[in-house]
Amino acid sequence: MTDFTLWDIVRNLLLAGRWTVVLSLIAFTGGAVVGLVLTLARMGGLWPVRWLIRLYVDLFQGTPLLMQLFLAYFGAAVLGFDVSAWTAASVALTLFTSAFLCDIWRGCVEAVPSGQWQAARVLGLNYLQSMRHVILPQALRLAVPPTVGFSVQVIKGTALASVIGFVELTKAGTMLNNAAFAPFTIFALVALGYFILCYPLSRYARHLEKKLYGAGIR
Amino acid sequence: MTLDFSTLLPYTDAILEGLVTTVWLTVVTTVAGIALAIVVAYARDGSREGPSGIVSRLLGAYVEVIRNTPFIVQLFFLFFGLPALGVSISATVAALLAMILNLGAYTAEILRAGIDSTLKGQHEAARALGLSRLQSFRHVVLMPAFSRVYPSLISQCIIVMLGSAVVSQISVFDLTYAANFIQSRNFRGFEVYLVVTLIYLLLAVGLRLAFEFVGRRLFAFRQGGSS
Amino acid sequence: MALVSVKDLHKSFGELEVLKGIDLEIEAGEVVSIIGRSGSGKSTLLRCLNQLEQHDWGTIHLADQRLDGTAMSPGELSQNVGMVFQSFNLFPHKTVIENVMLAPLVVKQTPREEARRIAEAVLAKVGMSEKVDAYPAQLSGGQQQRVAIARALAMNPKVLLCDEVTSALDPELVGEVLRVLEDLAREGMTLILVTHEMKFARDVSDRVVFMHQGRIHESGDPQTLFTRPRTPELNQFIASVL
Numbered sequence: 282m283t284d285f286t287l288w289d290i291v292r293n294l295l296l297a298g299r300w301t302v303v304l305s306l307i308a309f310t311g312g313a314v315v316g317l318v319l320t321l322a323r324m325g326g327l328w329p330v331r332w333l334i335r336l337y338v339d340l341f342q343g344t345p346l347l348m349q350l351f352l353a354y355f356g357a358a359v360l361g362f363d364v365s366a367w368t369a370a371s372v373a374l375t376l377f378t379s380a381f382l383c384d385i386w387r388g389c390v391e392a393v394p395s396g397q398w399q400a401a402r403v404l405g406l407n408y409l410q411s412m413r414h415v416i417l418p419q420a421l422r423l424a425v426p427p428t429v430g431f432s433v434q435v436i437k438g439t440a441l442a443s444v445i446g447f448v449e450l451t452k453a454g455t456m457l458n459n460a461a462f463a464p465f466t467i468f469a470l471v472a473l474g475y476f477i478l479c480y481p482l483s484r485y486a487r488h489l490e491k492k493l494y495g496a497g498i499r
Numbered sequence: 500m501t502l503d504f505s506t507l508l509p510y511t512d513a514i515l516e517g518l519v520t521t522v523w524l525t526v527v528t529t530v531a532g533i534a535l536a537i538v539v540a541y542a543r544d545g546s547r548e549g550p551s552g553i554v555s556r557l558l559g560a561y562v563e564v565i566r567n568t569p570f571i572v573q574l575f576f577l578f579f580g581l582p583a584l585g586v587s588i589s590a591t592v593a594a595l596l597a598m599i600l601n602l603g604a605y606t607a608e609i610l611r612a613g614i615d616s617t618l619k620g621q622h623e624a625a626r627a628l629g630l631s632r633l634q635s636f637r638h639v640v641l642m643p644a645f646s647r648v649y650p651s652l653i654s655q656c657i658i659v660m661l662g663s664a665v666v667s668q669i670s671v672f673d674l675t676y677a678a679n680f681i682q683s684r685n686f687r688g689f690e691v692y693l694v695v696t697l698i699y700l701l702l703a704v705g706l707r708l709a710f711e712f713v714g715r716r717l718f719a720f721r722q723g724g725s726s
Numbered sequence: 727m728a729l730v731s732v733k734d735l736h737k738s739f740g741e742l743e744v745l746k747g748i749d750l751e752i753e754a755g756e757v758v759s760i761i762g763r764s765g766s767g768k769s770t771l772l773r774c775l776n777q778l779e780q781h782d783w784g785t786i787h788l789a790d791q792r793l794d795g796t797a798m799s800p801g802e803l804s805q806n807v808g809m810v811f812q813s814f815n816l817f818p819h820k821t822v823i824e825n826v827m828l829a830p831l832v833v834k835q836t837p838r839e840e841a842r843r844i845a846e847a848v849l850a851k852v853g854m855s856e857k858v859d860a861y862p863a864q865l866s867g868g869q870q871q872r873v874a875i876a877r878a879l880a881m882n883p884k885v886l887l888c889d890e891v892t893s894a895l896d897p898e899l900v901g902e903v904l905r906v907l908e909d910l911a912r913e914g915m916t917l918i919l920v921t922h923e924m925k926f927a928r929d930v931s932d933r934v935v936f937m938h939q940g941r942i943h944e945s946g947d948p949q950t951l952f953t954r955p956r957t958p959e960l961n962q963f964i965a966s967v968l
């Protein structure tokens with residue numbers, strides 16, 4: 282057993298923590314893009330499209346993220362690719378995020394009172410105009426707090442990439458623990474790292490929600 | 500490369516064993532986690548004004564820490580960290596503890612939203628009738644609060660069940676552990692994980708149906724006629 | 727001594743002084759209507775009477791017992807003072823009879839059969855015997871309010887407080903609730919009612935109290951008060967509600 286100072290541990294965790302942040306950003310950005318396309322397709326599309334997207338959402342929400350990661354990792358091999366843990370984690374987390382965001386955003390569009398549609402239509406706006414000028418701006422306001430809130434789930438989700446060998450904060454913790462054997466300190470620090478990333482986002486989401494609620498929407 | 504599921508057949512026993520573990524972990528967690536949440540919600544709700552503000556703060560911290568850290572880290576902390584403090588703990592106990600603490604924190608928060616929303620009038624009526632705070636909580640506030648947040652509660656229990664896949668990482672022989680085990684023998688990772696993922700999906704559907712079945716009986720009072 | 731005796735009652739919410747020295751004596755069997763503009767402190771007065779709000783200054787005596795913070799337990803208090811709310815506040819997860827039986831069972835620890843007997847009796851009194859096993863959501867507003875009255879009566883209180891109990895009701899349902907209150911008045915129940923039903927206040931009460939800006943501005947027997955108001959404020963108020 283080598284001697285590790287507290288600073289050694291912290292430094293290594295910080296270095297690995299960068300990859301947690303990067304992976305979170307990739308998953309969230311990718312998930313938002315895919316999720317947006319899915320949301321729009323789901324709202325305007327024909328029933329088979331809507332049905333397929335719903336199935337997609339249910340599949341991702343009804344199965345463990347860990348399994349999704351395993352499937353991305355081993356599924357690529359079946360298709361003949363040899364993918365890195367990086368790629369598998371990015372793809373799985375992006376799809377996972379897109380499914381949840383699609384569900385959240387659909388809820389926001391549906392939460393805009395139907396009277397708004399009617400008011401827009403009697404003013405002579407067509408479907409797209411109603412959507413663009415009346416419905417989406419309101420839905421967007423509703424969507425911000427839960428979307429910020431969900432980013433916390435994405436960050437926490439990246440911890441599972443450690444299981445397929447991606448070295449981020451959690452994996453660095455287990456590796457350090459194997460070498461330094463100070464589990465209590467190390468995992469407390471790992472938890473602290475996630476807390477520092479997630480807690481401000483949670484607070485912000487709650488703040489936004491209160492503001493929205495205070496504005497009398499809902 | 501083609502898919503071949505036949506190599507899974509010799510391992511049905513392993514899958515069954517894992518399935519049983521996942522199911523019982525989920526059932527125990529659901530019951531104990533909801534019980535924990537009720538206690539936390541009651542203590543937090545009451546101690547806000549009272550002299551025991553410190554209790555409320557501590558419970559608030561517990562809820563926030565759980566909600567803002569990954570389950571897998573909570574699990575490692577309990578399983579590897581506690582023995583380092585001299586508290587030895589088996590993998591199964593660590594898994595159960597982590598799951599219960601996790602569900603308890605989320606459910607306490609869900610429940611609090613249900614209590615806050617519109618139950619003030621009924622709580623006042625109970626107080627005017629002479630019920631103590633605990634009596635009011637138990638007889639008057641709890642059931643309507645649960646019925647109001649029941650959909651969120653169902654989702655949360657499903658999330659915890661799906662999240663329990665992670666306990667395989669501390670060698671609890673659950674469904675995911677079975678999958679890893681089979682994969683390491685037959686090297687058919689994709690097929691194994693596909694089948695096990697489908698089993699999880701069925702479990703999620705089953706859990707939801709069970710909850711809805713119970714909910715229909717528990718919350719029959721909501722189906723009013725005229726109003 | 728009077729059944730209810732309020733002396734120099736003060737109550738503030740933060741900076742806002744809502745009750746600015748209320749003196750009020752109510753005899754057993756009396757029916758007193760409290761009228762006044764919204765915000766004049768009527769509800770706050772009632773809520774102080776059963777300690778849903780703690781007053782800041784002054785005294786409240788109930789049947790010769792002082793009622794201050796810890797002097798009377800909530801259980802004792804509820805056997806002296808019953809309250810009916812504007813918004814019914816029935817317990818939605820309990821049937822009609824369970825709503826009525828709850829407080830006798832858990833507060834008074836009445837045996838179940840007796841609690842049921844009491845509940846059936848008070849429900850009969852408010853004309854709700856047919857609906858004992860219905861849930862609140864299955865009842866009309868008027869029926870819910872009658873159950874809420876029965877629920878308060880089940881504790882056999884000495885005085886019943888009613889805070890705008892008909893304000894949340896559709897006009898056609900107001901009558902059935904007022905009739906129940908009228909019956910109670912005739913039976914000698916002590917009633918303190920905050921109400922906007924001026925005809926009811928005039929016909930049923932022994933005394934009307936007009937509150938204005940946290941004070942009792944004028945009070946007296948209904949005939950005199952309504953036909954010959956002494957202050958311009960009451961005059962204006964009467965003109966505005968008739």
Ligand SMILES: Nc1ncnc2c1ncn2[C@@H]1O[C@H](COP(=O)(O)OP(=O)(O)O)[C@@H](O)[C@H]1O
Pocket residue numbers: 739742744762763764765766767768769770771
């Ligand atoms: N819990 C409270 N906190 C702060 N202000 C209150 C509270 N309850 C009542 N008030 C204020 O006290 C005043 C009197 O209210 P209330 O007694 O309800 O009047 P009324 O029943 O005559 O309409 C109002 O201005 C009201 O806004």
Ligand SMILES: [Mg+2]
Pocket residue numbers: 768769770890
């Ligand atoms: Mg009022």
